[in-house]
Amino acid sequence: MRFAVIMRKQFVDNPWISYRWAPHEVLPDFGQFTSTSIADNKISGQFLGRDEQGESWLFTGYELNLYPDEAEGYYLNLSATLPAWFVMWRLEEDVERYIDTQSIDLAKTEPTFAIPHRISVSYNEAGRLLDGGESVDSVLLSAEHASWLQEYVNEHYRPEPKKRHRPESFKGANRPVED
Numbered sequence: 001m002r003f004a005v006i007m008r009k010q011f012v013d014n015p016w017i018s019y020r021w022a023p024h025e026v027l028p029d030f031g032q033f034t035s036t037s038i039a040d041n042k043i044s045g046q047f048l049g050r051d052e053q054g055e056s057w058l059f060t061g062y063e064l065n066l067y068p069d070e071a072e073g074y075y076l077n078l079s080a081t082l083p084a085w086f087v088m089w090r091l092e093e094d095v096e097r098y099i100d101t102q103s104i105d106l107a108k109t110e111p112t113f114a115i116p117h118r119i120s121v122s123y124n125e126a127g128r129l130l131d132g133g134e135s136v137d138s139v140l141l142s143a144e145h146a147s148w149l150q151e152y153v154n155e156h157y158r159p160e161p162k163k164r165h166r167p168e169s170f171k172g173a174n175r176p177v178e179d
Helices: 068-079 123-131 143-156
Strands: 002-011 019-028 044-051 054-063 084-092 113-120 135-140
Touching: 002 113, 019 084, 019 113, 019 135, 054 113, 068 123, 068 143, 084 123, 113 123, 123 135
Parallel strands: none
Antiparallel strands: 002 019, 002 054, 044 054, 084 113, 084 135
């Protein structure tokens, strides 16, 4: 399944920074956002608009595949109070390869630009990305997407049976055999 990400460049009232980046929404992409082929997996961003709070940018080209061995991460996400999409993004300097030609001049007004690189619905995968030093933010998962993900979890997730671990004191001493 293909998806698009809306990133917000949010203006902030702060003496050290004038804005911050955050993913705003993850949307299904049926090809309605661009004229490029659905088979084209290239990330492509375009300027959507500006209001008094900031700017919105639409990025397309994200494929989401679900894997049975990641089902525990999907389950943990759905078990949270607010299930979420996890969007991994980076501040990039070389924006020409990510931004469409109509929006490139606007994107180049800043030395770095936030580009979403990956989306996930796995709590475990998001944790691994964070452990690797990536920027990962969450966006609320819609009820429709949560329902779809729940169907996948119901089919593929089997919790591992709990194993009781005996305390070391009950296992006995680990002594070498005497001659």
